[in-house]
Amino acid sequence: MALPSFLSKELIKLEYSNPEIPEGINTSKEHPLKEFLLLVAGVLSSIAILILLLVLLSDFIVGYIPFSWEKKLSAPFTSTEKSIKHTDNTTLINNYLQKMAARITVAQNLPEDMTIKIHYLDRPSVNAFATLGGNVFFFRGLLEKLPNENALAMVMAHEIAHIKFRHPIQSLGRGVLAGLALSIVSSSAGDAIMENFISEAGILTILKFNRDMERDSDKAALGSLVSIYGHIKGADDLFLVLQQENKNSEPYEFFSTHPLTENRISNIRNQSRQSAASETTSITPLPNDFKRWLQSEKSEPDSGSDETDPAEINI
């Protein structure tokens, strides 16, 4: 619609003006934080639900894996163990630990085919873990620090309870299934920040299930102590050792694979307060020669790696 050229410039402007456009047509009037919080909450809860479903699915599938398969899976472990040259002291400590395991196996009513094999590792880590096929590993570092037999029984009963509840294979299954799903979802998010966000959110959800496993094992372990010693005195000594070891470095429970050591201790103390007999009962000491058995015969440095296999479940 060309205007005739004689029209003045004022007229042109009259015809063609840019009206003031009201704000908020092309943009949202909603506060950005409101939308953001809704999005975060929505995404986080979807991830948590996804992980929950995968964990349930994985536990369901794992339930159909017979324990004998686990034993076969873990066979390579045990065969390498045999090749280590056992010294007299190691044999003594192994025998002692294996005997104690036998008592706990009875106390926990383990199924017939669920055999426990104890391995003693001459390394300074203050740790013990249970893994596939009923294999439980004890490090010298932990055994050296335990003040009495009750505390040792607590660790062992805790680890054997993990085996009883089949936590190592469950943990492996969850790691594979939920871990795989998480990495697929996060890598297709298309954004490096998002990738991190999704995988961290997923991991924190899985940790919640880990802590549940630990609580269940603690509970079962205390039950075994009651049936072996008639009380749970001394069980908290184990956690005092751990607390001393992880001083200042324990993360908030939300970020941790385990319940807070402090909570585990107070849990034990609450329970022992409820059973009135605890005051009169006595703690069983470790064998006299225990410390001598533990004397390291080689000064092998700790491998130092904190990386654990998903199927290895610590105290």
Next chain:
Amino acid sequence: MYLELIIFLTLLAFGYGFGRYAEKKHYRSIIAREKELNNIPAIATKHAPVSGQQHDSNLVMGSVVISIDYFKRFAASLRTLIGGRVTSYETLLDRARREAILRMKEDALSQGGDIIFNIKFETSSIFKGKKNTVGSVEVLAYGTALILKQGAH
């Protein structure tokens, strides 16, 4: 893990704080300058509104590059999972388009232009961050300004 979380939250807070401040300030400036430059209409017709006896026509353009902030990017990537309006980018592009028009008008004003017709936009993301994330956006507005010939009245 703590450190990561703290860094993440700090970046998010900084992104939100600075981004929001910059956006508000920019909108204030855009609205004020739009009023000021309202006497130069910018229209999209293809043909000149007057036949060119009394006017020269000149190319005028304005371009602007605006970076998104950490908060906007994160909010937008949450959107990519769910779908829906990416409101954090809407304000960004709205600002960029309006700023580009304003700069184009300022260009026209400096040449003595009265009206701009046949205006067009080009939009491009000028750098791709890690994994093709949008870093910043460029909007170019260009058109033909009519400038009254000297002595023609």
